[in-house]
Amino acid sequence: MAEDNSYEQERQRIIAENAALLAQLGLDHFASTSAPVSRSRASSSATFGEGSSTAGGGKRKSSRATAATGGATSKRSKLSNGAGDGHASPGGGVSTRRSTRLMGLKPESDEAVAHLAEQAERAKKELEILRHAERRVRKEVMTLEELVAEEEWNGDNERTGDELNSLLASVASTHTARPISSLAYSDPDAYATPAHLTAADTALRQTYRSSTFLRTARVTSERAYSLTIHPDPTRILVFSGDKRGIVGVWDANARDESQNDDEPGEHVDGVKRELDEVEGDASAGIVQDWTRGSGKVWRMQVHQRSAISCLRVDPTRGDTVSITDVLDDSATKLFTSAYDCSMRTLSLANGVSTAIYALPDPDALINHFDISPSGNEIWAVDSLGGLSHVDMREDNSKEWVRRRWIISGQRTNTKIGGVGINPMNPSLICTASNDRTMRIWDTRHLQSIRSHPFLPAQILSKSTEDVATEEKPAEDDKAHLYSTGHSPSLYPTVESAWDDDIYPAMQTKKHAGLLRTESDHEKSCSAAYWDPAGRRVLTTCYDDRIRVYDAKPSLFKTDAPLQDAFNPELKIGNMKKRVTVYSGLTGSLIADLSHPSLTAVPAVTATHPNIAGVVVGANASGKCHLWGPAPLLD
Structure with missing residues (x-):
């Protein structure tokens, strides 16, 4: 009942x-x-x-x-x-x-x-x-106080924008870069021998040997779609994006002296202990933390009420800034994208959220994006087969050149669900597509392929009353699509079509190396990532298996498609109600992290960039579960 x-x-x-x-x-x-x-x-x-x-x-x-x-x-x-x-x-x-x-x-x-x-x-x-x-459109520029004030949950749990502003500003005061591989991209494969593989697996297993459950919190009220951890080595600061455009901020280190461990049913830091969700002994629902309570949680309405598809922390500074300050050396950046067809930055330094890119077609959902190691370029993919590029080095005083290419391999605007930039060779990107294919592209070819001015005039903006009273046109009638309502100043400035521009160019000698290789999957390929050394590609798939590919640098020396089939070295499947860590080199089991309160398969996971062994998993209820090394308990 x-x-x-x-x-x-x-x-x-x-x-x-x-x-x-x-x-x-x-x-x-x-x-x-x-x-x-x-x-x-x-x-x-x-x-x-x-x-x-x-x-x-x-x-x-x-x-x-x-x-x-x-x-x-x-x-x-x-x-x-x-x-x-x-x-x-x-x-x-x-x-x-x-x-x-x-x-x-x-x-x-x-x-x-x-x-x-x-x-x-x-x-x-x-x-x-x-x-x-x-799906009310967010203003192009909003303050953090506005974002927090719109989520009633904060008021009910005494969470204020001022308090969150203070926390984020303190994090932004110290630049923390994302760690990079110590290997040079030109070095031979460091894992070519069995001895090297064994040593790497042993070191990784040792890292997770002391990982233990630390705490849990309901960071968002809806299903988590995206997750990331700030690289600050002195704390665990988690950002979780949900299906309603909310970004939950979890300061897992925070201590709440008002916590009463004898009253697990009370609200603590906005986290309600729900013992009826815990399997087995009800006492397992009382989280035993390395401090007290479950940290502090804030919720921000960053996007329209649609899923936050991706979160990325600036790889060079580890914090965020308004896009208007990007030329300032002291400026810092956090990026978000959502199914409202837009991308935004949220400044940790000054608490300003700014829209930086948008697509006018409401069917062109931005599914994923990645940021180059330099922090200067963004590559994003959408549900209509588009690959977009935003270069933040371009002159801020003028309208940015925002480029979009339709790279759908089946010429049917197939959804592209994921994109990853090779951190050691940023010209190589991998994409995951609903046509059951992972592809590796050389983006150096894209800039010189013929493009056309992007004309959003074909997208009509309809008011709510118009939508309610007029008959909606057929889905394939592109002349009458409803606009998402974002400012045209955020739209792409140029675009290249698959049939007219991309595919013909690939048939020429000059651009034959655009598509380096591809690999088929049994079902839709949902995501693709490079490892920090730029030598492995990992994909996720709706057949509930992950695949790992050997993408050693020697394969891509020649500017031409690979001649041999590109098949995965490893295939691993797992749909357990836990977070399982595998070796990306051998596929061996490294750690199996679970807890009685984790009663659903984690939809998304994230690891701490600078604290080895720290892992967060988030599920459909919005709960985040945290594991970390035992020394954190001291």
Whole structure:
């Protein structure tokens, strides 16, 4: 019953947020001031209203009233089950559903079919309104205080923008670069002999031998889509992006002296201990940390309400800055991308979030990006087969040249899910595609391939009311696509098409080396990464296996496609409810990290760049689990 009640509360929360968004857009006539009946999935007669008891006899806290209404109305207004036909529901709201029997309509009659079709069309339009209401465009420049203030969770848990600003500024005060390999790219393969492989595996296993579970926190309220750890060697600062455009910031080192270990059900630093989620002994839900509590968490509405697809910390400084300060040597940078078709930077130094790139087509979701080792270039991929390039060395006083190439191998705008830059040879990038292929490209060829001015005029900007009242055109009618609403100043300036520009160029001797090699997968290839030495490529795939390729430098000396098949050296599968560490050289098991409170497969993982053995895994509930070396317990 507790699970059912949690489900109902979450459903009501989502309904309330949608209603609040409608009100802000002046569309509150679609919302009802009467709250619908809350009903448990397990019992049609059990309701959980304000002050009502749960099956276990406990009570739920009532929602707090807003100051603006003097407490007369709930802070979260309720949305009715529908709108428009004027028939009251049992809970006092308005329902779009009516019994055909009570209306005198015969089942399967023309009138009944027409009525059901009308209901379905009305519901579709209302959902379209909600979709656009939830995806409000972020301002091009926003302060951190604005981002934090928009997430009600912070206020409920006494998390302020000032406090987060102070934390991030302290981190930004010391530049911490991402570590790079000590090997020169021209050196022979350091792992060519069995002795070298054994020594490397032994060192890696020794690193993780002392790793133990440290703590857990619900960093976001929704599923985690992306995760990264700041490289500061003196702390563990985690950034987690969720499905609603929220970036959660977890200061895992923070000590909360108010923590009472005897009260695991209370809110501590915004983290609620939910013992009903823990398998086995309920006492396992009480996290035993190396300090007290579970650190501190803040949540920022960085993007529109759409998934944060990628997070990257500046590889040269380890902090973030507004793009307008990029020419300043003291400037520092953190980057984010989302399914709202945009990329942004968030300054740790001054708390400013700035939009730097966007695509006007709402179907062109930015799935992933990578930053060159110099921190000057960004390569991003999208769901319409596009590869975009932003060079931050170009003159800031003028409009940037933002380039986009359609590199979909099947000429069908196939989604590209991942991109990685070789840290030792940045001209080589690997991409992962939904056409079940990983490819390695030499980007030196792209700049000289014919391009055309990007013309976003074909994308029409539709208001919410237009979307609700006009018939949506066919998906393939590119002349009537709805714009994402971002400023045209963020759009690509030039673009090259696959059929007209990329593919013909690849058939010439001059650009034959553009596509160096490719490798087929059994299902969609979802991500591709280079190792720090630029000698291995790792891919993930929807067949639940990772693949590791030997991409030694000698293969790419000649500016031409590889003649031999490029097949993986290792294939490893694992869908366990734990974080498993394998050797990228031999595939051997290095560490198996688990905890009773980790009851779902971690959707994303991250390791600390400068503290060996520190690993974070995040799952669909938004929880992050942290492991690290035992000395951290001291």
